[in-house]
Amino acid sequence: MKVFIVFAHPESQSLNGALLRTTVEELETQGHEVRVSDLYAMQWKSQVDRADFPHLSSDVRLKVAYASAEATTSNSLTGDVKLEQEKLLWADTVIFHFPLWWMGMPAILKGWFERVYSLGFGYGLGEYNDMKWGDRYGEGKMQGKRAFVVVTAGGWREHFSARGISGPIDDLLFPINHGLLYYTGFEVLPSFIVYQADRLNEAAFKSTADELRQRLRTLSATNPIGYRPQNGGDYEIPALTLKLGLGGASDSGFSLHSV
Amino acid sequence: MKVFIVFAHPESQSLNGALLRTTVEELETQGHEVRVSDLYAMQWKSQVDRADFPHLSSDVRLKVAYASAEATTSNSLTGDVKLEQEKLLWADTVIFHFPLWWMGMPAILKGWFERVYSLGFGYGLGEYNDMKWGDRYGEGKMQGKRAFVVVTAGGWREHFSARGISGPIDDLLFPINHGLLYYTGFEVLPSFIVYQADRLNEAAFKSTADELRQRLRTLSATNPIGYRPQNGGDYEIPALTLKLGLGGASDSGFSLHSV
Numbered sequence: 189m190k191v192f193i194v195f196a197h198p199e200s201q202s203l204n205g206a207l208l209r210t211t212v213e214e215l216e217t218q219g220h221e222v223r224v225s226d227l228y229a230m231q232w233k234s235q236v237d238r239a240d241f242p243h244l245s246s247d248v249r250l251k252v253a254y255a256s257a258e259a260t261t262s263n264s265l266t267g268d269v270k271l272e273q274e275k276l277l278w279a280d281t282v283i284f285h286f287p288l289w290w291m292g293m294p295a296i297l298k299g300w301f302e303r304v305y306s307l308g309f310g311y312g313l314g315e316y317n318d319m320k321w322g323d324r325y326g327e328g329k330m331q332g333k334r335a336f337v338v339v340t341a342g343g344w345r346e347h348f349s350a351r352g353i354s355g356p357i358d359d360l361l362f363p364i365n366h367g368l369l370y371y372t373g374f375e376v377l378p379s380f381i382v383y384q385a386d387r388l389n390e391a392a393f394k395s396t397a398d399e400l401r402q403r404l405r406t407l408s409a410t411n412p413i414g415y416r417p418q419n420g421g422d423y424e425i426p427a428l429t430l431k432l433g434l435g436g437a438s439d440s441g442f443s444l445h446s447v
Numbered sequence: 448m449k450v451f452i453v454f455a456h457p458e459s460q461s462l463n464g465a466l467l468r469t470t471v472e473e474l475e476t477q478g479h480e481v482r483v484s485d486l487y488a489m490q491w492k493s494q495v496d497r498a499d500f501p502h503l504s505s506d507v508r509l510k511v512a513y514a515s516a517e518a519t520t521s522n523s524l525t526g527d528v529k530l531e532q533e534k535l536l537w538a539d540t541v542i543f544h545f546p547l548w549w550m551g552m553p554a555i556l557k558g559w560f561e562r563v564y565s566l567g568f569g570y571g572l573g574e575y576n577d578m579k580w581g582d583r584y585g586e587g588k589m590q591g592k593r594a595f596v597v598v599t600a601g602g603w604r605e606h607f608s609a610r611g612i613s614g615p616i617d618d619l620l621f622p623i624n625h626g627l628l629y630y631t632g633f634e635v636l637p638s639f640i641v642y643q644a645d646r647l648n649e650a651a652f653k654s655t656a657d658e659l660r661q662r663l664r665t666l667s668a669t670n671p672i673g674y675r676p677q678n679g680g681d682y683e684i685p686a687l688t689l690k691l692g693l694g695g696a697s698d699s700g701f702s703l704h705s706v
Contacts, residue, residue, distance in 0.1 A: 198496040199509040234493035235555040236548075237457040250458040253601075253645065289495075290560050291622035292551060296494040299554030325612060342512075346686040350699035353584060353677060353687040355621060359700060363550035363619060386512065418612055427605040428612040440609035441618060441700060 189220040189407070192279035196286040196297035198228045203340055203385050206393065207400060208285050211338065214401045223275055227296045233268065234299035240266055253307050260308035272304045281407065282335040282374070284364075287385065288342075291360055301368055310372055321425050324371050326417030331373030334412065337364060338400065340385035348383070357381055362442040366415055375412035414447040448479045448666070451538035455545040455556035457487045462599055462644050465652065466659060467544050470597065473660045482534055486555045492527065493558035499525055512566050519567035531563045540666065541594040541633070543623075546644065547601075550619055560627055569631055580684050583630050585676030590632030593671065596623060597659065599644035607642070616640055621701040625674055634671035673706040 193211060197204035208224070215222050225232075238244065241255040243264045259265045265273075276282065286293050305311060314323030323331075339361070341348065348357040357379070358365075365376045380403055382388070382396055403410070416422045422434055435444040452470060456463035467483070474481050484491075497503065500514040502523045518524045524532075535541065545552050564570060573582030582590075598620070600607065607616040616638070617624075624635045639662055641647070641655055662669070675681045681693055694703040 198494075198511070201508045202510075228494075228496060234558060235457075235487075235553065237487060249460045251461075251645075252457070290557070290564065291626035292557065294494065295554040295558030295561055298549070298551065298557050299493060301549050302554055305549065344686070346688055349688060351688040351694070351703060353682060353689070353704065354626065355701050355704070356699060359618070360622060362614060367550035367613065386510075423612060427603070429605055429608060429610040430612070435610070440615060441702075442614045443700075444610060445612065445614070 189215075189281050190279045191215050191220050191222050191281045191283060192275045193222065193224045193283045193285060194297065194300065195224060195226045196228070196284075196294045196300070200226075200229075203382070203388060203393070204285055204287055207338060207340070207382070207397070210397045210400055211283060211285065211404060214404045218405065223278070225272060225275065225300075227300060230268075232296055232300060233303070234296045236299065236302040240269070240303060242266070253312070257307035257312060260306045265306060269303050269306065272300070273306075273309055276304070276330065276333075280333050282330075282333060284335070284337045286337070287340045288360070291354065293364060305368075305372065316426075318425060320419040321428060323373070324418055325366075326370060326373060326415065327419065328371065328373035330369075333374055334377055334407070335369045335374040336377035336379060337361065338380045338382075340382045342386050343383065345383040348381075359442050365413065366442070366445060370413075370415045376415065377407070377410050377412055416445055416447060448474075448540050449538045450474050450479050450481050450540045450542060451534045452481065452483045452542045452544060453556065453559065454483060454485045455487070455543075455553045455559070459485075459488075462641070462647060462652070463544055463546055466597060466599070466641070466656070469656045469659055470542060470544065470663060473663045477664065482537070484531060484534065484559075486559060489527075491555055491559060492562070493555045495558065495561040499528070499562055501525070512571070516566035516571060519565045524565055528562050528565065531559070532565075532568055535563070535589065535592075539592050541589075541592065543594070543596045545596070546599045547619070550613065552623060564627075564631065575685075577684060579678040580687060582632070583677055584625075585629060585632060585674065586678065587630065587632030589628075592633055593636055593666070594628045594633040595636035595638060596620065597639045597641075599641045601645050602642065604642040607640075618701050624672065625701070625704060629672075629674045635674065636666070636669050636671055675704055675706060 195208050212222050238250050241259050244255050286297050309329060313328055316322050343354055346352055347354045350356050361379050369376045423430055430444050438444055454467050471481050497509050500518050503514050545556050568588060572587055575581050602613055605611055606613045609615050620638050628635045639659060681690055683690060689703050697703055
């Protein structure tokens with residue numbers, strides 16, 4: 189496999205850093221090719237702004253989507269963004285390693301998506317008509333590739349359980365797994381979560397690392413989350429609402445969108 | 448009222464910029480005091496990293512929570528962060544104006560929370576014992592203040608409806624409204640959402656601006672979202688799961704946490 193890892197933690201001597209090294213070592217031991225983007229170490233620019241579109245005249249209003257489409261088409265995206273896009277195209281598997289901060293990914297990783305998912309690469313692909321609504325949610329440039337997240341959370345497993353106050357972890361990760369990864373065509377594997385990350389002792393780290401290695405050894409046999417393709421017949425187009433009768437007992441919410 | 452507005456869009460000549468001006472003008476017309484943090488214009492630093500803790504020796508491992516606690520206690524947070532904390536303490540109402548990008552807030556605003564919500568300001572307050580689990584979710588430094596978000600989305604209203612492919616908008620905003628705003632004690636007012644933001648013509652903008660002004664005139668009469676206080680008896684402590692029998696028909700998900 190060709191595995192691209194995006195890592196978003198400011199400290200290499202952290203639990204996240206140790207998990208990253210576990211992943212890299214295990215994959216290389218298996219003979220896979222591995223490339224890593226360590227966003228903090230790269231001093232990745234964390235937000236999309238006018239500097240991302242150097243060809244845009246300074247007196248022109250910045251419309252991010254239009255500027256992004258223009259820069260993608262004319263091959264004038266900045267070098268750092270182009271390199272990340274090349275890594276995504278090179279890989280067959282992409283792993284995101286990050287801590288859950290304030291119920292979501294770190295800002296630097298959010299900004300990675302804002303910049304790397306340019307119009308014409310991450311969105312705005314394919315036809316929009318009565319039968320389909322662009323190459324999205326199951327289709328797109330990442331189709332045929334697999335991705336998943338390795339996440340550490342400070343809170344307890346119970347806090348992120350079905351009735352936990354933080355909300356179920358799979359719901360908190362839905363905007364990432366479905367809205368960002370499945371959106372561009374990735375098959376999304378189940379998330380790997382570590383709870384109480386600030387209090388992991390040596391024994392707990394060892395068993396966590398073992399579990400992670402086991403996941404990495406069985407990647408090709410792991411079933412992806414069963415998200416419904418947008419253009420596969422389950423959704424009204426262009427309303428993009430799940431057709432009535434589908435989705436079982438629930439009549440609302442994220443869980444409707446997987447089988 | 449004293450209103451603090453946090454604005455996160457790179458272009459003042461955008462729909463978001465026009466909505467910001469609508470908010471400021473309407474509030475000032477009503478005689479309220481208004482302060483604005485325009486994050487892009489301020490060149491706000493978008494991610495938390497070692498530079499946020501200048502007192503931390505360069506050979507010491509960065510543990511964000513510990514460094515943040517130390518900097519808060521010793522009053523050595525960076526000047527930009529201290530100023531934002533002062534604005535939060537000054538205000539009685541806080542409004543966040545931003546576009547929904549990739550199902551969440553812009554990276555620059557996520558980084559604002561990561562940096563401004565320091566340990567000892569945004570979290571890690573109050574006692575942790577069998578009866579309560581810190582001052583959080585209904586308690587905290589923002590108790591007695593109100594907050595809400597004004598959000599633009601490129602997608603259609605249907606895409607964000609109960610059965611829409613993006614997920615219900617209130618679920619997408621739950622990690623912000625509940626996990627960030629209610630967490631620090633804010634009473635959270637219903638979100639103000641503008642759909643198909645890229646295609647708003649003049650008439651649609653006018654009616655949207657009118658609706659926003661109407662919201663701003665009736666703020667004090669608007670009921671907050673009925674989130675359940677963490678320490679009010681509805682949750683098991685320390686599991687922080689909603690007690691059985693509460694939450695109506697649903698046995699899982701974000702909706703359990705409001706009445």
